[in-house]
Amino acid sequence: MVEGKTVLISVVAGLVAIFYLLYAGIMLYNWVIETFVPGVGSINYVLGLFVPGDPGSVIALVTISMLMLGSLYYKLNDVKGLSCLLLGSLIGVAMLTLQLLIVIANIASIGVLTLSGEILEYNAFEDLLRPEIVLGIISLTLFTYSVFKIREITSK
Amino acid sequence: MLFLAVKNQNPQKLSRKIKIALAGNPNVGKSVIFNELTGGKAWVGNWPGTTVEKKVGKTKIDGYEVEVLDLPGIYSLTAYSLDELAARNGIVEEKPDVIIDIANAANFERSLYLTISLLEMGTNVIVALNMIDLAEAQGYKIDAEKLSKLLGIPVVPTIAIKGYGIDELKETIIKSLKIKRIPEKIVDYGDFVETEIRKIETIIEKDSKLSKKYLPRWFAIKLLEGDKDVEKRIEKSPFADEILKQTQKSRKMLDQTLQKDVEEYIAEKRYEKALEIARECLKTVKTKPLTLTDMIDFVTTHKVFGIPIMLTMLYIAFKFAFDVAAPLCDLIDWFFGAFLYDLVANSTLPSIVKSFLGDGIITGVGSILVFLPNIAFLFLFLAFLEDIGYMTRAAFVVDKIMHKLGLTGKSIIPMILGFGCNVPAIMATRAIEDENDRKVTALVNPLMSCSARLPVYLILAGAFFAAYKGTAVLSMYVLGLILAIIMALFFRKLVFKGPSAGFVMELPPYMMPLVKNIVIKTWERSKRFLFKAGTVILLAAILVWVLSITGPSGYIGVEALEDPYLLEKSWVGVLGHFLEQIFSPMGWDWRAAAALFFGFVAKEVVVAAMAMLYGAGGEETLPGILAGLFTPLSAYAYMAFVLIYVPCLATLAAIRSELGMKYALFALIYEIVLAYLVAVGIVFIGHLLGLS
Amino acid sequence: MIPLAFAREGTQVKIVHVNAGKGLTRRLTELGIFPGAILKVVKTLGHGPVMVEICNNQKAQPSCNSCVLGCNTSPNGWRIVLSFGMAMKILVQELM
Numbered sequence: 042m043v044e045g046k047t048v049l050i051s052v053v054a055g056l057v058a059i060f061y062l063l064y065a066g067i068m069l070y071n072w073v074i075e076t077f078v079p080g081v082g083s084i085n086y087v088l089g090l091f092v093p094g095d096p097g098s099v100i101a102l103v104t105i106s107m108l109m110l111g112s113l114y115y116k117l118n119d120v121k122g123l124s125c126l127l128l129g130s131l132i133g134v135a136m137l138t139l140q141l142l143i144v145i146a147n148i149a150s151i152g153v154l155t156l157s158g159e160i161l162e163y164n165a166f167e168d169l170l171r172p173e174i175v176l177g178i179i180s181l182t183l184f185t186y187s188v189f190k191i192r193e194i195t196s197k
Numbered sequence: 198m199l200f201l202a203v204k205n206q207n208p209q210k211l212s213r214k215i216k217i218a219l220a221g222n223p224n225v226g227k228s229v230i231f232n233e234l235t236g237g238k239a240w241v242g243n244w245p246g247t248t249v250e251k252k253v254g255k256t257k258i259d260g261y262e263v264e265v266l267d268l269p270g271i272y273s274l275t276a277y278s279l280d281e282l283a284a285r286n287g288i289v290e291e292k293p294d295v296i297i298d299i300a301n302a303a304n305f306e307r308s309l310y311l312t313i314s315l316l317e318m319g320t321n322v323i324v325a326l327n328m329i330d331l332a333e334a335q336g337y338k339i340d341a342e343k344l345s346k347l348l349g350i351p352v353v354p355t356i357a358i359k360g361y362g363i364d365e366l367k368e369t370i371i372k373s374l375k376i377k378r379i380p381e382k383i384v385d386y387g388d389f390v391e392t393e394i395r396k397i398e399t400i401i402e403k404d405s406k407l408s409k410k411y412l413p414r415w416f417a418i419k420l421l422e423g424d425k426d427v428e429k430r431i432e433k434s435p436f437a438d439e440i441l442k443q444t445q446k447s448r449k450m451l452d453q454t455l456q457k458d459v460e461e462y463i464a465e466k467r468y469e470k471a472l473e474i475a476r477e478c479l480k481t482v483k484t485k486p487l488t489l490t491d492m493i494d495f496v497t498t499h500k501v502f503g504i505p506i507m508l509t510m511l512y513i514a515f516k517f518a519f520d521v522a523a524p525l526c527d528l529i530d531w532f533f534g535a536f537l538y539d540l541v542a543n544s545t546l547p548s549i550v551k552s553f554l555g556d557g558i559i560t561g562v563g564s565i566l567v568f569l570p571n572i573a574f575l576f577l578f579l580a581f582l583e584d585i586g587y588m589t590r591a592a593f594v595v596d597k598i599m600h601k602l603g604l605t606g607k608s609i610i611p612m613i614l615g616f617g618c619n620v621p622a623i624m625a626t627r628a629i630e631d632e633n634d635r636k637v638t639a640l641v642n643p644l645m646s647c648s649a650r651l652p653v654y655l656i657l658a659g660a661f662f663a664a665y666k667g668t669a670v671l672s673m674y675v676l677g678l679i680l681a682i683i684m685a686l687f688f689r690k691l692v693f694k695g696p697s698a699g700f701v702m703e704l705p706p707y708m709m710p711l712v713k714n715i716v717i718k719t720w721e722r723s724k725r726f727l728f729k730a731g732t733v734i735l736l737a738a739i740l741v742w743v744l745s746i747t748g749p750s751g752y753i754g755v756e757a758l759e760d761p762y763l764l765e766k767s768w769v770g771v772l773g774h775f776l777e778q779i780f781s782p783m784g785w786d787w788r789a790a791a792a793l794f795f796g797f798v799a800k801e802v803v804v805a806a807m808a809m810l811y812g813a814g815g816e817e818t819l820p821g822i823l824a825g826l827f828t829p830l831s832a833y834a835y836m837a838f839v840l841i842y843v844p845c846l847a848t849l850a851a852i853r854s855e856l857g858m859k860y861a862l863f864a865l866i867y868e869i870v871l872a873y874l875v876a877v878g879i880v881f882i883g884h885l886l887g888l889s
Numbered sequence: 890m891i892p893l894a895f896a897r898e899g900t901q902v903k904i905v906h907v908n909a910g911k912g913l914t915r916r917l918t919e920l921g922i923f924p925g926a927i928l929k930v931v932k933t934l935g936h937g938p939v940m941v942e943i944c945n946n947q948k949a950q951p952s953c954n955s956c957v958l959g960c961n962t963s964p965n966g967w968r969i970v971l972s973f974g975m976a977m978k979i980l981v982q983e984l985m
Contacts (some may be wrong), residue, residue, distance in 0.1 A: 076668045097512035104505040111502065125502075132509055139513055142521045149524035156528075157535050171270040195487055273919045277912035304966040310919055388937075423911075461910065497934050498940065593970050597937030600973070606938065629905040698913075699922065699972025704940070706967070 047117045050186055054117075054126060057179050058109035058135075064092060064172035065102035072096045081150070083100025091167050098136075098173065105133050120125060120194065127187040136173040144168045198513045214292060216264045217370060220284065220315060221299030222308055223270030226327045226552040229357040229714060230299060231267050232364075237717045248627070248855065249283035258367045266293060272307065274314045276426035286428075288320060289410065295370050299325045300352075302332035302339050302704070305479065309471035312348065316383045319412030323373050324352040325366055331706060334488065344478045348383075358666050358711050382414075385461060390452050393447035394418060398445055420444045421451070422460045431702045435440055450769040478747045492708040494590060503594035510582060510591070510756035512614065518575035518617065533563025547716045556742060562735060566729075568648040568694075569780070572617040573723045579613060580718040584710030589702055600697070603685030605629060607700060608638040612681075614722070615645030615676075619844060621722040623851040630700045639856055640864050643844035644681040646674050649800040653839045660820035661829040668831070673840050680841065680871070733847045737798035741806055744768040764810060773810070781878050783838075784831045793838070799845045830883040834876040842872035891983070893939055896930045896974035902929050902981035907942050909978045914973070920969060922979065931968055941975040 064087070071083040071094030085092055108129030115122035144165055151163050201621035203268040221227045231239070235254025244251045252267035268287055269280040276282050282402045288296065298315055315322050326341055343354040355362030385391065397417035402408050407416070411430075419427040421444065431437045451459045496502050541555040582588050588610060596606030604612075609631045614622035622642050629635040651670070658669040746753050764770055764785075773791030782791050788810035796803035804819070810824045827835065844852065844864055853861035892914050907914050916925065921943040928951045932940040945968060971979070 065785070076665065090782050097516065100505065101512050104502070104509045107505060108496065108502060109401045111720075112498075120487065120492060121495060124495045128493065128496040128502075128506070132506070135513060139516055146521045146524050150527050152529055153524055153527040190487065191492065195489060272916070274917075275915055277915055307920065307966040459912065461918065461923070464915055466925055468918060468921065469921070498934075502936060566955075589970070593938055594934075595941065596972065597934055598935075611896075654945040697972065697974050700970075700976035701916065701972070701975065702970040703966075704970060 042091070043151065043180035044099045050126075051117050053115055053179065054109045054112050054129075054183060057176060057183070058106045058113075061106040061133075061172070061176055064090070064097045064105065064108065064176070067092050068094055068102070069096070069099045070094075072099070087097070087116065089173050094197050101132065101136055102172070105129050105176075108132070123187060123190055123194075126183060128190065130180040130187055133177050133182050137177025140168070140171060140173045140177070204698060212263045213260060214264070214376060215294045216266065216293045217297060218266040218268055218288060218291070218293035219299060220271055220288075220311065221269045221270065222301060222304070222311060222550055222703075224703055225270070225299045225301040225304070225308065225456065226357040227267065227270060227299050227733060229299070229711065230325065230327070230355070230363070231265060232265075232713065233357060233718065234367075235265050235364050237713065238467070239723075244283040244287055246593075247279055247283050250627075251283075251287070259371050263370075263372065266291060271311065275320065276424045277557070278422070280694050281508050282426055285318075285743060288318065291495065293322065294322050295373050296322045297325050297366070297370070298322050298762050299327050302329045303331070303335055304703070305339065306468075306471050306475045309377045309475055312467055313383055313467055313471055315349065315420065315625045317412075318352070318415050322350050323364070323366075323369050324348065324350060326352055326354045327357050329354050329355050331708075333482065335706075337479055337543055340478045340480060341707070344474070346476060349381075349473050350846065358708075369740050369889070372466070383513050384467050386466050390451060390466075390698050393421065393451060394653075396447060397421065397440065400436055400440050404436045407434050407436075409433070418463065421447060422463055423448070430731050432709065433463060438736070448497040449688075471692065474520070488706065490586075493707055494704070497587065497590045500596055503590075504885050506597075507594060507609075508593045510587070514575060514578045514582075518571050522570035522574040525568050527567050529563070529569070533566065537563075552746075553739075553742065557689075558735065558739070564652075564805055565735070565799075568618075568651075569723065572726050573719060575617040575718045576614070576621070576722045577715065580715045580722075581710060581736050583610070586707040589704055592702065593704075602682045603687070603689035604630065604638055604641075605634040605700070605701075607696060608634065611638055611642055612645055615642045615647060617648055617850040618726040619643050619645065619647050620851045621725045621762055623848065623855055626727065626855060631698040632690065633695055634697055636693050636856060636860065637688045640688060640860065640867075641685045642685065643848055643864065643868060644677045646677040646840055647800070649845065650839055650847055652801065653796075654836050656807075656819055656834045657827070657836050660823045661827065661832045669836070673836055676837060677840050680875070684871070686836075733799055733845075733850075737846075740798070741769070741795045741802060744772075745810075769810065782877050783834050785835060786826055788814075789827070789835065793842070796839060797843050797845055797846070799847065800839060803839060830880060833883075837879055838872045838876040839871075846883075890921055890981050892977045893928070893930070893941070893971065893979040893981050894933075894973055896933065896939070896981055896983060898933050899956070900925060901929045901984045903979050903984055904966060906939060906980045907978060908980060909975075910940075913975070917975075920968075921966065928981070928984070938970050938972050940968055940970050978982070 067084055067087055071092060072092075073083065074081050074083045075092045075094045083094060106129075108125045111130060112125035115125060117123060117126065146163065147163055147168065151161055154161055210454055219227050220787050221230055221499050227444040231237075231252070231254060234256045236256070237254075239252045239254040242251050242253075243249060249269055253773060254265040254267070256263045258264060271278070271281045271284050274281055274285045276285075276773055296315060297403070298308075298312050300312055302308075312322065324344070326339060329339065332339060339354075341352045341354045347861050351373060353366045353724040355366060357363070380595050383813045386394065394414065394417045397411045397420055401413040401416050407413075407430075408423065411486050419442070428441070431440055432840060434440065448459055451462075493655055497506055509765065537559050541559060543550055544551065546554070553563060579588075582591075592606035592609055594606075595609050599606050599608055607715050608626075610628065611622045611625040614625055626635050626639045626642070650673070654670045655666075656675050658666040717819070727756065742880060745764060749771060750766065765774075769791050772794055775788030776790035776794060777787040780793075784795075789807065791810055792803050792806040795806040807823075808819050811826075823832070843849075849861045849865060890905050893902065893904075904922060906923050906924055907917055907922070914923075918929070920922055920926070929942040929944050930939060931942050
């Protein structure tokens, strides 16, 4: 039973790691293109998600990916692997939260700008259908798993 | 029993005003207890004659007015560290009625060392045994009653962040007022040393003034340890020579008999006593369990993962500080730039008053406050990382690289703070132990592009680099970083040479921070930006205003703010034309030069000054006007100049208060030279590349 | 006898000598680092700072290969990080 769960989680972690890496790569490409090579279009919409060219985000996504892969390297039934999963998913959740906060802030900004008479539109979907959010939700499940597993271990 | 408790004969004689001091190691929760007692409100200053921070708060307990003195976090009471010396002298000069020694149950032996040192001074100490929950999580329990018996003083178990034990602590404070303790020997240093102590003690007792101020035994021990500060204090004593002679004799004798340095011997004996007491009171409940902290640390200090995690935290900090705080900035911008400004403009006040209020004060204050959300949010996230315990791990992981760049692991916090505002950043360099490292970190800090320079970048980048606006701005930050590294290396290797004294850092377990504490910390730092920077910028805005409407020929009139031709006749115009000569290689006209001058006082003012000088109605029309007067190359050089030249006045003041006037002037000069060189360099290289 | 800076991660060491001035030696002593004390090298990144645990009174433990986790000595207090410079001045002897 336990082994089964571990295998499942490992697979999810592995897949998530690949996707984080993939989107990070696209983001990096986009940033390079947009900054240094104007004229060549950037890939902004991949697999249903909007991908901006944010270099900082690239670092974050790559880090998460590394940690997820690390959890596989150290094996999830080992404390070391579990620690990697915990931190990796935690950062994933942090990115999710951050992005949600940004969306809220953008909405608030629209509100403020209306005060000065400007009427603007804001398409929140563009900011919500992002890898940080979708992959972040998956990270949330991995995070919950880690927390439960760790509670088990540290209370022994 | 180490103390004889004697009841105070005349309790009525106790005034209703008392003074207590909080002592303890760093990271024991001292500030939490301080906040619990005083509500977080404190007067902050310096211990006289030092740069060590002194924090004083007030509270009421049982009808008494209590002054709460926060001593710096220390491990012992030697004369080797400024913090320790300040704490020691603070105790002697301020004479608190009770000292609360906050011991860390989770870091017990280390805490006890300080407790013993305090008892040796002969002060009235009570112990707050904090973090008992953490100790239990680490697998052991401490017998507070036994500890109390062994030390002879009250011990109150507390969990400060939960408020547990605080009431009992308050009661114990009042109770211990009424009991006068007669100190006895806490540490037995062995027959040889004790004999010598007694010899010196006897001479000290002959000086009634000295023995009233200091406990003779403590004084004698310190003399044997070779404490320089204590030696200074005997100078005025009639028995000074006798005391010193006996001390010398004793030290020589003991060095021989002990086959070891007396000072080392005494410190070790004291430490052994701490271990002894600890062992008697510590009860292991279970073998050290695997803790969450261990698990997290495995990853955060990992050879491979450590630095990426740190960079990620940095990214989140900035994204949070800029993107999430944006609506608040917009709100403030609207409030000052539109709402208040229009209010004044449409009022019926005389035009000079309107101008003073509108163009002077409102614009001035508004331009500062617009950044407050960004700075506050950055500090908030940083405070969160600090209180949760992560920043020490970040410093550990980053130290090696920082050294290669001329800095140190602990420089990371000031460097990050510097992106918000350089003023609190430079104050944060206090945490760096090594003098040279501290100096370099502080001197290089102004190259961290603070939020004040952002509007200049945005306006110029928006006007000249439209599509690449983001990149241009980013390149400024990167340029700042690169220059900081180059200058840091230059300073550390060639100017402030010498091996780094290094640091010792404790790694407390990760703990969920108290929202209250994070907010207080954020407020303290943001406050510095607000008030120190704010007052200066406000004055600057007024100064610009005054210099714009007056000139060598006298008062010109507020119309000058709207009419560039009139403006040229004002002081600002005179100044600008003078500076124009110097900046001719870059092709900046007199107005841009004049704006730079005002930026010296506070860099935020540059844009407002430019708007006024170019006769732009508001800042929205400025880009259009600038497009005709700069070229992309000269604009980029201008941005770089603003990045590098001169720390703003408030930053200079901060450098002066931390390092002294000499270094403040040095920073001023080196930066202006560097800025000029870089700006000229940019234009030169640009011309070589055929750009214009 | 080697400087603490070069001690291997996961080993337990005994301090033989502290090669520093009065102030530094005193400071280290008060934290529990003096000749005769036993430390465990929890983490070391090579030419950089060293993370140690002070485990006086504990029997020498076999080294574990990842010391941050699974240390079953009960340390005296929280872990300490010593800068590279300081670790160079503390001379130790590897136990086991």
